[in-house]
Amino acid sequence: MIRTELFELIANGENSGVEFKRDDVRPEQLAKEVVALANLQGGRILLGVADDGSIVGVQRPDLETWIMDTVFGRHVHPLMLPFYEEVRLDDGKRVAVISFPQQARLFSIGGMLHAEMMPVPGTSMMSLDRARLENYLRNILRDPDVPATEPDWETRLLRLGFHDHREDDCRAAFRS
Numbered sequence: 001m002i003r004t005e006l007f008e009l010i011a012n013g014e015n016s017g018v019e020f021k022r023d024d025v026r027p028e029q030l031a032k033e034v035v036a037l038a039n040l041q042g043g044r045i046l047l048g049v050a051d052d053g054s055i056v057g058v059q060r061p062d063l064e065t066w067i068m069d070t071v072f073g074r075h076v077h078p079l080m081l082p083f084y085e086e087v088r089l090d091d092g093k094r095v096a097v098i099s100f101p102q103q104a105r106l107f108s109i110g111g112m113l114h115a116e117m118m119p120v121p122g123t124s125m126m127s128l129d130r131a132r133l134e135n136y137l138r139n140i141l142r143d144p145d146v147p148a149t150e151p152d153w154e155t156r157l158l159r160l161g162f163h164d165h166r167e168d169d170c171r172a173a174f175r176s
Contacts, residue, residue, distance in 0.1 A: 001097055006087045009046065010053050017043035020051055023058040023096070027066075031075030035159070038080065038100055047096040057093030058086075067098060077141060077160055125154060133157075 014020055017040075019033050030045070037043035047067075048058040060066060064084050072082060082100040089095070133153070137143045147153040 001085055001087055003087055003089065006046070006095060006097070009044065010049060010055070013053060014051070017041055019043065019045045020049040020053065021045055021047050022050060022056060023047045023060045023063060027071045027075055030071050034071070034076055034082075034098075034100065038076075038102060040102070042101040043099075045098045047098065048093065049095060055089065055093055055095060057089075058096050063096055067096070074143065077143070077156075079141075125150065125157075128157070 009018055010020070012018070017037065019037065021030065021033070025047075033045060037045070047063065048056055050056050064086075067082070067084055072080065080100055082098045085097050085099075087095045087097065130153075134146050137146050137156075147156050
């Protein structure tokens with residue numbers, strides 16, 4: 001991205017496809033922004049830009065590694081790979097631009113959207129094996145934050161696409 005494109009994005013302000021963030025944002029919060037944008041239409045996050053559009057620059061020297069490993073690697077599920085670039089301004093400040101497509105579009109383009117990944121109608125939380133889910137999160141996704149309560153499980157499974165929330169779903173405990 002060239003500087004004029006960056007300045008144009010900033011001048012247009014935040015919208016449903018562009019978010020401004022300082023680079024001191026918590027990884028969990030940045031991941032929530034990414035997922036929200038990706039679930040809508042995809043988008044861009046400009047790190048080093050304050051909410052008012054002023055360019056504060058990024059201070060973190062290892063920002064790309066932090067974005068890829070910590071934010072996307074540990075907190076965005078299912079995994080998606082963003083496009084990362086930095087724009088250096090004349091005054092020495094850097095702005096990081098993180099771009100990513102809509103999640104469903106990403107799966108479709110990559111040939112990874114399969115019918116067997118769709119939720120099964122008529123199933124409930126009780127239909128799932130908690131031990132296998134915990135193993136999947138810990139050993140496959142390498143996620144240290146395994147949900148503790150049933151509402152936390154439901155939220156995580158919704159985000160992973162393993163659960164389809166419906167009003168008639170049973171709220172019973174998992175099978176052992």
